[in-house]
Amino acid sequence: MFKRMIFPIVIGVLGCAILIWLGTWQLQRLAWKEGVLAEIRAEIGAEPVPLPEVIDASMKYLPVEATGEIGDEELHVLVSRKQIGAGYLIIAPLTLDDGRRVLLDRGFVRDMEKDAERAGGSVTVVGNLHWPDDMNSSTPAPDMTRNIWFGRDIPAMAEALGTEPVLIVARDSTGAGIDPMPVGIEGIPNDHLQYAITWFSLCLVWFGMTLFLLWRIRARTD
Incomplete structure (x- = not known):
């Protein structure tokens, strides 16, 4: 019976390990992205400077x-x-x-x-x-x-x-009836937490399926 369980166990462990790694990687990406967003937020809200004479896209925000x-x-x-x-x-x-x-x-x-x-x-x-x-x-x-x-x-x-x-x-009103829509970070995607939850949830499902398969093998053997 144990020999029949070796392959499902190996597949189950490998699958869980990969899914846990993916979820952990997304959490690391989340921390990185939050740091980037904090820098952008600070840059957006900094004291204004005179409009530079030479401007390029690297001056965004x-x-x-x-x-x-x-x-x-x-x-x-x-x-x-x-x-x-x-x-x-x-x-x-x-x-x-x-x-x-x-x-x-x-x-x-x-x-x-x-x-x-x-x-x-x-x-x-x-x-x-x-x-x-x-x-x-x-x-x-x-x-x-x-x-x-x-x-x-x-x-x-x-x-x-x-x-x-x-x-x-x-940033501020330039005339009556116009609602300013200043630059913010709202439009910058940050979905890493949702991705992490997805990978960890899949890991739980994979683990449950592995246990179910092992139970089926043992039940058939008995």
């Missing part, structure tokens, strides 16, 4: 302060907010005091306020540089007739508004 004039042109990005519903992010050009033009994400307005008039003018903006991961292969092209975009495509938006391909996401 950099807190900046810029003074300039908000232009009348707008691009509207279709989004949805929990407990609110559909609405639009308002992307406008910001002409700085030194003549540079950059993109400004002013924040969110509800669907019915898409085409409402909004105050522009001189403003000092505190926000974060951002290169959002809004676009993928399935994102539709913008509806230029209705001025509806389906993601913040920085190069295309910069071309449409005649600005540098640089986006500042405002």
Whole structure:
């Protein structure tokens, strides 16, 4: 009887060992990811600096302060907010005091306020540089007739508004009726705990199946 049990025991032990290793690895990844998120959170909330003259994507999340004039042109990005519903992010050009033009994400307005008039003018903006991961292969092209975009495509938006391909996401209000949506870590996935629970749960199932198989072998032998 014991000889018949050797193979199931070996398979059971190996399977449990692999699943426990996978779960432990995910817990290690969880600790690493939480450290990364803590660094990003600290970087986002740091004291703003003047907008650098030379900007690249490595400056993502950099807190900046810029003074300039908000232009009348707008691009509207279709989004949805929990407990609110559909609405639009308002992307406008910001002409700085030194003549540079950059993109400004002013924040969110509800669907019915898409085409409402909004105050522009001189403003000092505190926000974060951002290169959002809004676009993928399935994102539709913008509806230029209705001025509806389906993601913040920085190069295309910069071309449409005649600005540098640089986006500042405002932390605070830049006008009445606009709800700022500052950069945060909410959109950064961190599913390692769920993965760890899944692997450990599978280990318990594997262990239970192994015990059941051994019981069946012993019952048949008896």
